[in-house]
Amino acid sequence: MRAVDIIEKKRDGKQLTRDEIHFIIRGYTAGEIADYQVSALLMAIFLRGMTDAEAIALTEEMLYSGEVLDLSELGRLRVDKHSTGGVGDKTSLVIAPVVAAAGVPVPMISGRALAHSGGTLDKLDSIQGFRTNLSLAEFRATLARVGVALIGQTKEIAPADRKLYALRDVTATVPCRPLMAASIMSKKMAEGITGLVLDVKVGNGAFMKTEAEARQLAELMIQIARGLGKDCVALLTDMNQPLGRAVGNALEMIEAFDALRGQGPDDFITLCRELSAEMLVLGGAVATVDEGRARYDELIATGTALEKMREIITAQSGDPRVLDDYSLLPTARRERAVLARRSGTVQAIDTAAIGRASMLLGAGRLRLDSKIDLSVGLTISARIGDRVEESTPLAVMHFNDAVLVDEAAAVILQAYQIGAEATAPPVLIKEVLR
Ligand code: URA
Numbered sequence: 377m378r379a380v381d382i383i384e385k386k387r388d389g390k391q392l393t394r395d396e397i398h399f400i401i402r403g404y405t406a407g408e409i410a411d412y413q414v415s416a417l418l419m420a421i422f423l424r425g426m427t428d429a430e431a432i433a434l435t436e437e438m439l440y441s442g443e444v445l446d447l448s449e450l451g452r453l454r455v456d457k458h459s460t461g462g463v464g465d466k467t468s469l470v471i472a473p474v475v476a477a478a479g480v481p482v483p484m485i486s487g488r489a490l491a492h493s494g495g496t497l498d499k500l501d502s503i504q505g506f507r508t509n510l511s512l513a514e515f516r517a518t519l520a521r522v523g524v525a526l527i528g529q530t531k532e533i534a535p536a537d538r539k540l541y542a543l544r545d546v547t548a549t550v551p552c553r554p555l556m557a558a559s560i561m562s563k564k565m566a567e568g569i570t571g572l573v574l575d576v577k578v579g580n581g582a583f584m585k586t587e588a589e590a591r592q593l594a595e596l597m598i599q600i601a602r603g604l605g606k607d608c609v610a611l612l613t614d615m616n617q618p619l620g621r622a623v624g625n626a627l628e629m630i631e632a633f634d635a636l637r638g639q640g641p642d643d644f645i646t647l648c649r650e651l652s653a654e655m656l657v658l659g660g661a662v663a664t665v666d667e668g669r670a671r672y673d674e675l676i677a678t679g680t681a682l683e684k685m686r687e688i689i690t691a692q693s694g695d696p697r698v699l700d701d702y703s704l705l706p707t708a709r710r711e712r713a714v715l716a717r718r719s720g721t722v723q724a725i726d727t728a729a730i731g732r733a734s735m736l737l738g739a740g741r742l743r744l745d746s747k748i749d750l751s752v753g754l755t756i757s758a759r760i761g762d763r764v765e766e767s768t769p770l771a772v773m774h775f776n777d778a779v780l781v782d783e784a785a786a787v788i789l790q791a792y793q794i795g796a797e798a799t800a801p802p803v804l805i806k807e808v809l810r
Contacts, residue, residue, distance in 0.1 A: 379403070379413045386420035394433040401437040405536045411543060418540070418549040428596060431554035435600050438562035441536035445512070447483060447568030450519065454481040455659045457651050458564050459575040460556065460593070461493035462582055463731040464618030464756070467575065468496045468526075469632035470648040471655065473684035476524035477675045480659030483519055483567045484526050485533060489740045489748065492581070492731030494628065497528045502626040502705050502750040506694030522691045524684070534562040551583040557596045565600075571607035571658030573651055574598075578806060579616035581727025587612060587806055594809050607658045612807040613647060617725045617760050620644030624739040624753010626705040627774060633699055636682040643804050649673075650805060706751035708774035713757070714785045716764040720794040725760060729791035730771075736784040737775045749776060754788070761801040764794060 377399045386392060400417065403409035426434065447454055455475065459465050468486060476482045486496035486508075497508045510518060510527045518525035529538060537559050544550050544559075564572055574597055577583070578590035594610035601608035620641040622631040634640045635648055653668025662668045675681040682699065689696045698704040734740060738749030757769040764770065770792050775781055 379409050379417070383413060383417045383420060386417060386424055389424045391427055392430055394437075397430065397433045398437050401434070401441055401536050404539060405441045414540070415543060415547045418544060418547055418555065421555060422549045422552045426554035428599060431557055431596055432600055432603055434554065435558040435561045435565070436604075438534055438536040438540070438558055439565050441562075442534050442566060443512070443532040444566045445483070445568030447481070447516070447519065449516075450481050452479075452481055453570045453658065453660045454483055454568060455571040455573065455655045456482060456484050456564060456567055456569045457573045457575060457655060458560055460560065460577050460583060462577040462615040462619060463493060463727050463734075464620050464623045464628065464644075465494065465575075465577070465615075466496075466499060466620070466622070466628040466632045467644070467648050467651055469499060469629065470635045470681075471652050472524050472526060473636065473688060474648070474652045474672055474675050474681040475655045475659065476522065476688075477680045477684040478656055478659070478661045478671055479523065480656060480661050481519055482524040482655075483515070483569060484524065485529055485563060485567050486526060487529065492728045492735065492740065494623070494625070494731075494740070496526070498748055498750070499625045499628050499632075500526060501748075502629050503689060503694040503698050504704060506689060507692050510692065518691050522684075522687050524688055526688065526692065529563060533566045537562050553589070553593050553596060556583065557593060557600060561597055561600045565604050565606065569606065571655070572601055573654045573658065574608065574610040575647070575651060576610050576612050577615035578612050579614055579727060579802070580724075581618065581731060582615035591807065591809070598809060609654050609658065610809040611650065611654070611805055612809070614802045614804050614806060615727055616802045617727055618730055618756050619647065621756045622753065623730060623734045623756065624737070624774065625748065625750040626707065627753045627755065629705055630702050633685070633702070636676065636685055638676045646804060654808075706749075708749075708751040708753075709776050710778070711772055711774055712781065712785070713769035713772045714788045715767045716758070716770050716792070716794060717766065717789065718794055719765045720763070720796055721799050722758050722760050722762050722764060722792060723795045723797065723799045724793040726791040729787050730754065730756070733773075733784040733787040733791070736780040736787065737773055738777060752776060758792070759801065761799050
């Protein structure tokens with residue numbers, strides 16, 4: 377077999393066989409097929425697409441490029457949640473302790489910030505000492521002891537995805553349904569879970585811009601999960617504005633800690649509650665989603681979920697005092713509000729632009745090797761449907777370095793569409809696919 381023939385076949389819109397997909401994934405992971413050939417193939421897939429059978433074969437080849445954990449030793453159903461990526465999406469930081477506090481193990485392998493979207497691992501880095509780079513042995517031990525562990529992708533888990541992902545990021549081939557499904561599911565199916573809740577984001581801050589695209593992605597991921605014998609539920613949720621008010625690593629950590637105390641923006645809390653309720657059902661802790669919601673409320677009201685977070689932080693070498701004293705988190709030295717130029721109602725927010733503004737302040741990576749400033753970011757003051765007056769704040773920038781602040785402010789101003797008509801806030805949960 378030759379890589380060039382496989383590229384040519386896909387370029388011409390033909391279906392690849394499992395053997396051909398195996399040849400590429402094995403060869404690329406082993407360093408025997410060059411980046412430039414795989415780049416060409418990725419672009420051919422981006423333009424020509426893949427059948428579901430090809431996407432399933434791709435996922436399985438990527439999954440078995442590395443270690444597939446067996447956590448049956450825990451003797452219980454094990455669940456995780458995965459979001460396809462958005463702005464201000466910090467639900468994992470609430471959901472993981474809630475679900476674990478209900479006795480359902482959560483083996484969570486998360487990612488870092490990508491393009492304009494944030495990453496759970498970067499947020500956790502804002503807790504002094506917190507280790508997300510546990511070895512697989514430590515991951516297992518923490519899960520057994522605490523019922524939850526929050527780590528990054530290790531070199532053993534889906535190594536093909538690590539290489540492919542980096543390549544996709546620089547070849548404009550990220551927002552592609554079969555490639556996203558294979559990337560996400562190859563990692564998640566390696567985690568040793570029995571059930572998965574997918575939060576498929578849809579809107580101008582998501583990789584999937586329309587509900588139809590998001591639904592197709594969700595359906596494919598569900599099919600992949602079921603094919604591998606896992607339970608899977610997908611929620612299509614809104615990403616036409618940032619989730620909650622905080623965008624940026626330490627700022628989002630504070631919003632998550634507040635949510636564990638039952639405080640904070642409604643949309644963020646609602647989504648945490650719905651995703652947790654679905655996970656509790658898949659984990660066998662409750663029989664219905666309604667019971668799951670009630671369990672969520674109880675774990676928050678009694679402080680049990682907050683205490684689980686304390687346990688997680690301690691178990692992963694972080695400073696648990698941060699839960700009670702937010703000044704222990706990195707804090708930006710300066711703040712500046714971005715003021716509305718006219719009165720009216722917020723009609724729309726370019727959410728990816730808000731993510732980019734936060735990146736300009738230093739909260740995300742402009743390059744693969746950029747260092748993130750964990751303290752910086754935005755507090756969103758005005759959301760879709762809100763009435764604003766001229767010179768009232770749309771958002772507050774938290775920053776240290778003034779270099780790109782004017783540019784960030786201009787991006788934020790441009791991102792807000794303000795008009796005379798009354799506008800309803802977007803529906804948060806658009807669909808649940810079971
Ligand atoms: N998250 C992933 O892990 N992979 C993708 O392709 C997109 C989002």
